[in-house]
Amino acid sequence: DVKVTQSSRYLVKRTGEKVFLECVQDMDHENMFWYRQDPGLGLRLIYFSYDVKMKEKGDIPEGYSVSREKKERFSLILESASTNQTSMYLCASSLSALNWGSPDLFFGDGTRLSIL
Amino acid sequence: SQQGEEDPQALSIQEGENATMNCSYKTSINNLQWYRQNSGRGLVHLILIRSNEREKHSGRLRVTLDTSKKSSSLLITASRAADTASYFCATPRDAGGTSYGKLTFGQGTILTVHP
Numbered sequence: 001d002v003k004v005t006q007s008s009r010y011l012v013k014r015t016g017e018k019v020f021l022e023c024v025q026d027m028d029h030e031n032m033f034w035y036r037q038d039p040g041l042g043l044r045l046i047y048f049s050y051d052v053k054m055k056e057k058g059d060i061p062e063g064y065s066v067s068r069e070k071k072e073r074f075s076l077i078l079e080s081a082s083t084n085q086t087s088m089y090l091c092a093s094s095l096s097a098l099n100w101g102s103p104d105l106f107f108g109d110g111t112r113l114s115i116l
Numbered sequence: 117s118q119q120g121e122e123d124p125q126a127l128s129i130q131e132g133e134n135a136t137m138n139c140s141y142k143t144s145i146n147n148l149q150w151y152r153q154n155s156g157r158g159l160v161h162l163i164l165i166r167s168n169e170r171e172k173h174s175g176r177l178r179v180t181l182d183t184s185k186k187s188s189s190l191l192i193t194a195s196r197a198a199d200t201a202s203y204f205c206a207t208p209r210d211a212g213g214t215s216y217g218k219l220t221f222g223q224g225t226i227l228t229v230h231p
Contacts, residue, residue, distance in 0.1 A: 004158070030216075031216045031217055033218075035221075040223065041223070042204070042221050042222060042223035042224060043159075043204070043221040045218070045220075048216070048218055050216055090158055090159070092158075092159075092217075094217030096216055096217075103216075103217040104149070104161040104164065104217070105151075105159070105161065105206075105217050105219060106161070107158030107159045107160070108158050109156075109157050109158045110156070110157070110158055112156075
């Protein structure tokens with residue numbers, strides 16, 4: 001069974017801390033994503049990676065960075081956590097589609113992060 | 117940017133009834149996907165419909181796509197309490213990102229099915 005695993009389901013951190021959210025997929029997918037989900041705002045793309053060491057900014061990259069040193073692992077880093085980064089963070093992965101396709105995204109169960 | 121918008125925002129029905137959710141989008145697309153999210157969990161892919169398809173079925177799910185109106189609908193027939201979840205439509209963010217799976221999600225419809 002395919003799996004995207006996020007290291008923590010719940011996390012509480014303090015303002016100003018550097019926070020690491022980890023995501024691992026076991027499907028050999030090229031593409032990995034970080035989304036945040038907030039009530040009334042839906043899912044918003046933070047960062048996207050289409051290969052090891054390659055990354056691309058999404059809609060809301062400010063205050064975040066990412067790291068992809070290995071194909072299976074994609075980390076989201078909050079450089080200096082702030083209360084407005086309290087949210088549900090969802091990691092996803094996909095294969096690149098051939099021709100006229102659009103691949104399915106496989107999601108982890110999310111990390112609910114609270115910044116105090 | 118939010119490409120897809122679902123309607124209604126919330127839907128409450130009895131077990132056995134049908135549930136219909138709608139999605140509108142703004143730009144041309146070559147496919148549209150629907151996802152489901154159980155409370156506190158990640159999203160799960162349900163179905164993809166291509167722009168040259170009008171209707172697609174998968175079990176109790178029926179999806180339609182009207183590219184002229186830039187809208188799609190998801191119908192769940194004979195609903196069950198276990199169908200209680202949020203449902204999202206998703207469209208490719210841009211032509212270049214289509215093959216990677218870069219998607220824009222709507223805000224979702226919260227479906228509650230009462231036993």
